[in-house]
Amino acid sequence: MTDDALRSELQKRGIFVTSFEDLYNWGRKNSLWPLQFGLACCAIEMIAAAAARFDMARFGAEVFRPSPRQADLMIIAGTVTKKMAPLVVRLYNQMPEPKYVLAMGACAISGGPFKEGYNVLKGIDRYIPVDVYVPGCPPRPEALLEGLITLQKKIEKQRLFGKQLPRHADPQAPAEYPVPAYGPHDLIPPLNPDVFCPKRNASSAE
Amino acid sequence: MTLTPQTVLDRVHAALPQARIELLNNPSPSGQHSLLVHRDDALEVAQFLKNDPELLLDYASNVSGVDYPDHLEAVYHLFSIAQKQGPIVLRTRTGDRSGDACLPSLTPVWKSADFQEREAFDLLGIRFEGHPDLRRLLMWDEFVDHPLRKDYVAPEDYEYEPTPHGEILAKISAPASQA
Amino acid sequence: MTEADGAGAQTLDVSLGPQHPSTHGVFRMNVRMDGETVVKLQPVFGYLHRNHEKLAEGKSWLGSMPFTDRLDYICPITNNWGYALAVEKLAGIEVPDRAEYIRVIVGEMTRIQNHTAFLGFILGDMGAWGSALMYAFREREKILDLFEGLTGARMMANYMRFGGVRCDLPAGWLEKARAYIETYPAFLDEMEKFLTGNEILLSRLQGVGVMSAERAINGGLSGPVLRASGVDYDIRKVDGYGVYPRLKFRVPRGTVGDCFDRFMLRILEIRESIQILQQAFAQIPQGPILNPAVKTRGFKPPVGEAYGRIEGPKGELGFHLVSDGGEKPYRYHIRPPSLINLTLLEEMCVGTKIADVMVILGSIDIVLGEVDR
Numbered sequence: 206m207t208d209d210a211l212r213s214e215l216q217k218r219g220i221f222v223t224s225f226e227d228l229y230n231w232g233r234k235n236s237l238w239p240l241q242f243g244l245a246c247c248a249i250e251m252i253a254a255a256a257a258r259f260d261m262a263r264f265g266a267e268v269f270r271p272s273p274r275q276a277d278l279m280i281i282a283g284t285v286t287k288k289m290a291p292l293v294v295r296l297y298n299q300m301p302e303p304k305y306v307l308a309m310g311a312c313a314i315s316g317g318p319f320k321e322g323y324n325v326l327k328g329i330d331r332y333i334p335v336d337v338y339v340p341g342c343p344p345r346p347e348a349l350l351e352g353l354i355t356l357q358k359k360i361e362k363q364r365l366f367g368k369q370l371p372r373h374a375d376p377q378a379p380a381e382y383p384v385p386a387y388g389p390h391d392l393i394p395p396l397n398p399d400v401f402c403p404k405r406n407a408s409s410a411e
Numbered sequence: 412m413t414l415t416p417q418t419v420l421d422r423v424h425a426a427l428p429q430a431r432i433e434l435l436n437n438p439s440p441s442g443q444h445s446l447l448v449h450r451d452d453a454l455e456v457a458q459f460l461k462n463d464p465e466l467l468l469d470y471a472s473n474v475s476g477v478d479y480p481d482h483l484e485a486v487y488h489l490f491s492i493a494q495k496q497g498p499i500v501l502r503t504r505t506g507d508r509s510g511d512a513c514l515p516s517l518t519p520v521w522k523s524a525d526f527q528e529r530e531a532f533d534l535l536g537i538r539f540e541g542h543p544d545l546r547r548l549l550m551w552d553e554f555v556d557h558p559l560r561k562d563y564v565a566p567e568d569y570e571y572e573p574t575p576h577g578e579i580l581a582k583i584s585a586p587a588s589q590a
Numbered sequence: 591m592t593e594a595d596g597a598g599a600q601t602l603d604v605s606l607g608p609q610h611p612s613t614h615g616v617f618r619m620n621v622r623m624d625g626e627t628v629v630k631l632q633p634v635f636g637y638l639h640r641n642h643e644k645l646a647e648g649k650s651w652l653g654s655m656p657f658t659d660r661l662d663y664i665c666p667i668t669n670n671w672g673y674a675l676a677v678e679k680l681a682g683i684e685v686p687d688r689a690e691y692i693r694v695i696v697g698e699m700t701r702i703q704n705h706t707a708f709l710g711f712i713l714g715d716m717g718a719w720g721s722a723l724m725y726a727f728r729e730r731e732k733i734l735d736l737f738e739g740l741t742g743a744r745m746m747a748n749y750m751r752f753g754g755v756r757c758d759l760p761a762g763w764l765e766k767a768r769a770y771i772e773t774y775p776a777f778l779d780e781m782e783k784f785l786t787g788n789e790i791l792l793s794r795l796q797g798v799g800v801m802s803a804e805r806a807i808n809g810g811l812s813g814p815v816l817r818a819s820g821v822d823y824d825i826r827k828v829d830g831y832g833v834y835p836r837l838k839f840r841v842p843r844g845t846v847g848d849c850f851d852r853f854m855l856r857i858l859e860i861r862e863s864i865q866i867l868q869q870a871f872a873q874i875p876q877g878p879i880l881n882p883a884v885k886t887r888g889f890k891p892p893v894g895e896a897y898g899r900i901e902g903p904k905g906e907l908g909f910h911l912v913s914d915g916g917e918k919p920y921r922y923h924i925r926p927p928s929l930i931n932l933t934l935l936e937e938m939c940v941g942t943k944i945a946d947v948m949v950i951l952g953s954i955d956i957v958l959g960e961v962d963r
Contacts, residue, residue, distance in 0.1 A: 438894045439680055440682025441679040492807050522809045522934070527929075563644075
């Protein structure tokens, strides 16, 4: 690893020094392919973010793919109902690694205004890991772009070697997440305890 | 002719004297009084309302199920596109809320009732006899409850967080629980 | 997934959706095909069932207003209007004149932006993915800017109140809106120049998904889909709610009832909406915007029930409300035009090719938030 001051000094003289990790992450973060997948109201703002005025292409994320096999970013845009949740998890499982999840809007984060509903999943993070949360109901397109930039920063910092590997480079991490089944009153199981730990998050926030 | 619940009722009485149908008063300022028809006569009355040249109630716009303490109701809001009049409100009533929660399906008369009757079956548990395809509309097939009933208990699957709205909600729900 | 039916022919069952680029959300259809011809089609609903009706029973009457925004999330303001109108019927509330004009103005602008987005979406369904949508959304953004200036939100306006509207027009808003509406026909002319006579568009739309007037009425179709089948039925004319009786406009009708009629009808409706807007801009009076007799807190309509409906951009949007005299609704039912317009989807699709199913679905113009609620 080179230190930043030396690197910047070299750059001024026309010599570019980089590490393989940085080059790899630089390439990945600037060509995210989102899954073309809208659930509810937020999907309209997602389309607006991709359309002419907000132009998500400026951040390299305009290639919306209808197939999960070709996508590496899942934007959960809208309310995830219990009827839809197994399909969302299945779509996530079908995406190739490295893959990222952006929960867009209050509903995808926690159930939002519909939290008390019997058919509404109280946050998609009960079943799959979420990388970036974008609050709002619905978030404005600018907020989605901000979330995208946050994700890019996160990708930039991911290491390929050493300790604390990101999920896609960690051989111990699960390759698939269990798909919940439809039960007589609720989904079975109602949440995946390996993914969803609100208490740990709450205590670390205090 | 001008369609009001009374004129429709008179017309039905004249044509089908054996049909058990009565006028239910609606005290609301909307003045939309409804016609309660006995479920055994509902299909016959519905056919008449649709085909009678004076009434021509050809458009069943809305079908909703309502849960009352001792019975369930299906409410049909009928309009006449030919005469540009309406609504005429038609109700049918089940015997009770569990074993006898059956009503005749009016889908053979008005196709528009198809999905809406399925919805009432799904969420309120009204069994519509004679419906061509009575399955759950919104919830999955393995689901057993009827969530729009007043006694439905939703699964406790979220972490309660107190909000400033809690007090307001408590105030709103207090008189309802006393009544 | 093949299976032999009685005739010995091989048919293929395909599940389209809920994740599909052309189902406008999480809509699913189980389609049985013979070759590429559709022989059976069963829609599957509920992937966006958000329990709006149940939640409303636990909220105050006004507390459901922001939830109506999220029904048909392309046009929130007309949903507000439908709910406000139903409650006003239920409680016998008068609305001041200025508020009625403001309602017409924002309602017709909502109709324009809904139909504009429709143009983009149906072109996408026909395979012109991207370009048409970009132009449509460019225009839609301009209307959303006006909504944002008025209500503070791009989409979820939460703008109507029982007996009026939430806030008055800000200074200069009317002039901005008028100036924008004057530029709108140029955009529509440009779209029409490219689209209406286009050979590919004609061959994809004409004669596809034909629906007769009689079946359309029996199936409960409403709004542009009903009128495309040649039925002269517009709730703005029939019920004459608000100040529509004071405004002059025509009700366009189709002749064939195919997808092309439904497509053209939207364009004609936009032109009529512009006429309505120009009259409303000229006629809007000064005055209060809210009936002062209506309580915001502790609002209790009298015991009884009411069914109120408006001509929404997608069709007849109705609310059936039952009150027990309390602060919360006893029953709150929505008549969603998008769901009921799908009643005849199978009849429209059987006999056509699988690729036409998407175009027929696009021509009905559904929004899943309203289909499943």
